[in-house]
Amino acid sequence: MTKVVLSCLKMTLFYLLSFLFLIYAHSQSQSLLYDQEHVVLLRIKQYLQNPPFLSHWTTTNSSHCYWPEIKCTNGSVTTLVMINTNITQTLPPFICNLKNLTYIDFQFNYIPGEFPRSLYNCPKLEHLDLSQNYFVGKIPDDIDTLANLSFLSLGGNNFSGDIPVSIGKLKKLTNLQLYQCPFNGTIPDEIGNLSNLETFYMFYNNMLPPTKLPSRLTMLSKLKVFDMHDSNLVGEIPETIGEMVALEKLDISGNGLSGQIPNGLLKLKNLSILYLYKNSLSGDIPAVVESFNLIELDLSQNNLTGKIPEDFGKLKKLTSMNLEMNQLSGEVPESIGFLPDLIDFLVFLNNLSGNLPPNFGRFSKLETFQVASNSFSGELPQNLCYNGRFVGLTTYDNNLSGELPETLGNCSSLQFLSIENNKFSGNIPSGLWTLKNLSTIKVNQNKFTGELPERISLSISDLGISYNHFSGRLPSEVSSWKNLVVFSASNNFFNGSIPHDLTSLPQLTTLLLDQNQLTGPLPSDIISWKSLTSLNVSHNQLSGEIPDAISRLPALNILDLSENKISGQIPPQLALMRPTNLNLSSNQLTGKIPSDFENLAYFRSFLNNSGLCADTTVLNLTLCSSAPQRVSNGSSVSQSHALLITVMVLASLVALLSSLFVIRFYRKRKQELRKTWKLTSFQRLRFTKSSIVSSMTEHNIIGSGGYGEVYRVAVDVLGSYVAVKKISRSRRLDKKLEDSFLAEVEILSNIRHNNIVKLLCCISSEDSLLLVYEYHANHSLDRWLQNKNKSSSAVSALVHYSILDWPRRLHIAIGAAQGLCYMHHDCSPPVIHRDVKTSNILLDSEFNAKVADFGLARMLIKPEELATMSAVAGTFGYIAPEYAQTTRVNEKIDVYSFGVVLLELTTGKEANHGDEHSSLAEWAWRYIEVESNIEDVLDEEIKEACYIDEMCRIFKLGVMCTATLPTSRPSMKEVLKILQCCNDPFANGDKNVGFYDHVPLLKR
Template identity: 50%
Template sequence: MSKPPFSFALALLLNLFMFLSLQPFQVISQSFNTERSILLELKLRLGNPHSLQSWNSSSSPCDWPEITCAHNKVTGISLHNKNITEKIPATICDLHNLKSLDVSNNYISGEFPRILNCSKLEYLVLSQNYFVGPIPADIGQLSRLRHLDITTNNYSGDIPAAIGRLRELRYLSLVQNEFNGTWPVEICNLSNLEHLAMAYNDKLLHSTIPKELGALNKLKFLWMTDTNLIGGIPGSFNNLSRLEHLDLSFNNLNGSIPGGMLKLNNLANLYLYNNRLSGHIPWRIESFNLIDIDLSSNSLIGSIPEGLGKLQNLTSLSLFWNRLSGVVPPIIALIPSLKILRVFRNRLGGALPSELGILSNLEVLDISENQLSGPMPQHLCARGTLFALIASSNKLSGQVPKSLGDCGSLLILQLFNNSFSGEIPSGLWASSNLTSLMLNNNLFSGKLPGKLGSNLLSVEISNNRLSGPIPVGISSWVNIKEFKASNNLLSGKIPVALTSLPSLSTLLLDGNQFSGQLPSEIYTWNSLTTLNFARNQFSGPIPKAICSLPRLAFLDLSENQFSGQVPSELGHFNPNSLNLSSNNLSGKIPHQLEKWDYENSFSNNPKLCGNIPTLKRCSGSHKLPTKYLAMIIAFPIVGFVVIMSLCTFFMVRYYIKEKGRENLATRWKFTAYQKFNFTEDDILSNLKEDSLIGKGGSGMVYRVPINNSRECVAVKRILINDRKLDKNLEKQFTAEAQILGSIRHANIVKMLCTISSESSKLLVYEYMENQSLDKWLHSKKRASSSTSSTQYAVLDWPKRRQIAIGAAQGLRYMHEDCYNSIIHRDVKSSNILLDSQFKAKIADFGLAKMLTKQEESGTTSDLLGSFGYIAPERVYTRKANEKMDVYSYGVVLLELTTGREAIEGNENKNLAEWAWKHLEDEKPIEEALDGEIMEQCYREEMIRVFKLGLRCTGKEPSARPHMKEVVSILGRLGH
């Protein structure tokens, strides 16, 4: 046999080399194909969601955005916010190198996913879903797990002791679930743990904090708000040397604060508020990195330690609602970083440090409800950063510093219940940013100003010594909602200019020296809910126009000299509170008012009669005097002349309007955002005064029929005072209108189009048959118009629950699911509209306010919102954010559960403050609920929603839930 040639042998060797060298690539390719197949099968099991459209058989998994690879192997999957509803299959563990799995912010239900065989898993995030049942008892099999987050689900039962076997765990978050058992001391075995969050598990059984927790010497973050903790804070906490954030608020902890806790060098945030801690605040403070301390709402005694003054990085100090005494230490005023100081509702006395505001960028100072005395420091606004000064209910005296009048940053000033004297600084009246001025119950003198700052919403100056007339210039107070000036020395007649304030809801002028007749123009007060003119010298008849005010609920005209008959229209008015006593009224009262509700409303009017105990009975009919017979005969003749004159006037007006229609139409700009079956002319030709269904400070709303059918649209008309509208503002309006016009969500009112001219803008929306939630909740407490055909029955709890869920879903979509997050800025019950089936839809996104806010620079971030719904941090920041919407929505939840209005607290509290005070006073929650609907079968649901309303209206924005959490919580109701 001949030997093979050399070239043949060489070729054979080369082929062998190529085969061996290609073998690893073939293995890798085969591995890729296997992992791709597993992932494509996973996609199929998840319902083939559109959000995973990049997953296909022609590309490498390592190129898919949701996939992380290392060394060409799949190590991580992130399915965050992919609208997934299907369960995670166990086959996901066939990815043998999987280390990270994130399925947060989806709609996955069922039990804990079957992933215990993912033996290499280090990072697991299941938060913001609908998982139920217990955490598996053998979760300890995931022995490599370093990060576990199951926040905001429906897990229940005990927290398994097996978690204590996850020795590699650094991060553990069990926040906001339905755990109703115990939490295991075995968690204290997690020696590598750095982050432990168990907050808002209020169904856990009462338990003490185990002293073993102090052994977690790597712990940096501990958050256990509202977890039913009892007993004291163990001294072992002094060993948590690396701790940076400690929050044990909203529990039932008692005893004293361990002295060593304020020696933890790394501690930056300390939150122990809303407990029952007692004793003194430790005086030896060495945690020099502290930036935020909140020990409020406890039972702490003694003085404020001067050691706090050593904390040169401290920005916020909250010690309110305690029993602290002594003075505010001057050294506190020397902390350069201090922005927020809140020590209200204590027993502090003495004078305030004169240094306050000189060195620090002080933004909020709340020292109310103490026993402080002496003058107000002169330099509180030295740095020009002070937003809120609340010093009410003390013994402060002297004049208000002129420097406060020059403080351009000031938004809220509350100095009521003190002994301040002299004139109110003119700068305060004219301040362009001030929104709330509360100076009642002092010794102020002087006169009212002719002009008011453009943003001032509330002025309370009752129980002072102010004198003189109401100036004619009061017509410039265009944004004022509350004007309370009871018990002063004001005099003269009520000027007609006072009736031109479109947003006025509360007017208190009782206990002054006003005289003369009331102006008939008061019919323009469409927003007025409370009117008190008692104890003055008014005379003449009660104007009939007062009975046409659509929202008036409280009317007091007592102790005056009103004469004549009680207007018959008052019988259709039916207010909550009515007082016409101690006047010179005569005749018979309207028969609708002859009931026990009003038995004291007409006393001390000797010439009045009626079928109620406090009045004499009316005698039989008498022959009319001759002058009245003459009037009866003359009336038809005068009426005929008036009618003919009106007909002539309207015919001329119609002719002029028709002549100008063609020129007018050419000035309208029509912009469509959705498909519809009407034209611009359909809207313009049907926009008539008799179709007006709502009116506010920013515009009027009309119900406009289209195509001569029963189909209607709602048209909001915004009148623009300045016809030379800034181009930037015009562009911004157009941009925001396009965004809102593009929204497609079942719980957001559709904006169909805009129609614009130089002088006005029309916003065309879908029409909502049942109008606003506000009317259904509160109209029975207000005076309804005699011409109104709508009857608002009591909303039962199932409907209220449905409305709460719908509104929450709309806000969640705006905050989290829109391509660009949308902040509503003015969430309130009157902006939650209801269709024929009581489905809730969010409406009115502030476009109207943006266009009518002439003083603003054109940005909507500066808009304030509506009184009673405004988040407290609005005084600290001008920029709106999601948590401000959450606060306002929380007020709506409190309205739904209590039946009260947003501003229906006491003299100085809104609904949210009233509800929190109810909780602080440990009163039963049942006493706060709406008695008209609190059936026993819904009691627990209403309590849970009330508590959710409290969470949403928490003082600290970080403690409020996101709307996704709110939707999740409400979604569990009724099941």
């Protein structure tokens, strides 16, 4: 027994010593591994050139497991994270000497080079995020070497070519992100082999060739998030998509998808977000809807027909329903008005009819209600603002009637109201005028009655009440309407005089009081109207003289005083303004027309004023009689005769030369008119081809360039104009110009956007081509930015330019960005402008921007291939570096040029600012790099304390857009998003935090 006990004790002692030895050995091994990893980490720091953010990585600080960039498991490094740390070197090739790495995240840096194959030496790697860097080339075909990956994000780089088939072998992948890369190959069907995939992002890959959804994609039964918007997809949505039972978010918007929405798609039980907008889907929306977890539904901008399904009323979790810009018909199901979580309801631009469900807003926290451009009738729902969250009402172009709900007068959250062109009647609810957040009231073309209140909210900037039955006098207290920008009150029954206090509104740009019963003189002290661009008080009973001060309004371009009882002479200074649209007809004016008005551009401006005369017959007015000349007493008869003879001879010679010139002119004109002209119309026209051709005279030339002349041509008696660009086919070397011209026709005839210049028609003959555009009263942006420092004489030849304040500059930037965003992201194929600059941004009478001059633009017929142009075309200071060096074209060259425009808007400097070897963009980058105070470079003439932060942010955005590498520039969609965030006066800081966190340059 004792022997047995001793034997057991010996065995126990043996095992105890062995265990202690193993612990000691493991401890020594762990200590050695720890020391080795510490050395590797310090080598990584040295390889990255000792960046400041790693200053705490030292030999003395031995506890590297506590460094914020590191996480350890069982004392060994398993996680390495360096996000947004300005790394510019390649990944350290020895990074996998950290043998136990499972998690690597280097997103939002500037890491160059190809995909780092050195990562293949990390056999345990599960999570790899290299997104938002400068990687180039293809994703390796043997990427399946990283067999343990569950998360892979390579988005926001410059990877190109095919997406490798081998990705389908990464069986453990649950999250795959390949968004925003210029892939120009295919999406392999093998992605359907990723049976564990839950999230798949491939949005903003519009360099892909037109490609169908991979047929085996619907085998991903565990997929929860599928995002491929703006990825150039074509074809139909496969019916089998209804088998993806785990799907929670599906975004395949902004593609070229056609066909119908599969019936099974809206039966997916887990689906919470469905974005199919901006495709070419047609047919009816499936009638049976069982996706009761839907939170957001966006089917807008397709060709969907039929009715809104009754089953939509069962979607109790739905917060946003967007069906705008389709061809839906029938009534809105009444059950939708009972949805408890509905916030946004958008169905504008359809063929919907009937009454609107009366319970909208009663049971939900409704914010947006946009039903414009349909055929709705009946009254508005009474409870839109029942829960106090209502922000915007848009119902224009319907047949709605009755009075506005009184509850709108108490809706303190309301920001905009646009109910034009309906049959509303009665008085506007009194409380509506003073809502503290309301900025826009547009009730034009209804049957409203009553008088305007003495006071309106300080927040109202756009007030449109034209074509109603308002009456009484204009309030004498209009001086309290301090922030009013547009006041449109045409065609009402207002009487009395124009109140003097109306002249104290400094931000007013548009004042329309025509077709009322106003009396008395025009206000004389109007010098405060420094922003006014359009003034129309025609068809009233105004009297008195035209105030001299009207000639000193620096921005005025449209002036209509016709059909009144105004008398006296036309102020001579008025001619120096050269208003683009002037109508003084049907008054009681007298005296001589200022000589600068004696051209065909104004031949309808002075009609029916019997007391007016002119020195020429151009205006079809009475010729002014010359005053008789006295002969001095000391002059001899012979001298008088000699002088008379000399004058007669000179007069005869002048008459002869004039006759020859007129004969030649009319012969040439006759030849022009005899030509066979062909008119190709793109819009509904108010003129004929002969009226355009006959009006192309020297008096009407307003510009010229390499292509030829530009004419301003009047097209109706109201003084409306069009711009005509002419090019002759007969000139030597004109073939390139003609090709440029025809390219402009091809592009503009297919584009419809409010921020792109409208091409009305093309007129052609055997030797001439004419493009007819809408005319823009405020000319081009460069004249406003560059002419401010030029002499007044040089400026007066065009128009008197005032300084554009910052809100208006931002408004122009947003408009131009909207036009370019449409070209890049909404046109199929996308359109590249190639010559974005301030002179190609036109401004209408309200300073809305219009992108113009597409003579250099090209359609990307094959978006999967970067189009290589034969020669660089553009303007110094605006040309992207890669375009100048390689002539390769994609959307990012427009982003670069637009960035230069943003720098001009914020600094007031021209694009060629710098020395002979540099430009404004290069100068701005150097300024940013030395971390100088940005406020010092902002335009001093518009810099105000309340705008400085916003201007600094847009200056930085301009710098981002002009980055040397195209992949580091934002897309126009991202640029527009930033601009719109800046322009939203009701946006709080929290709304934009997430976005700006990913754009470090914009953080202030």
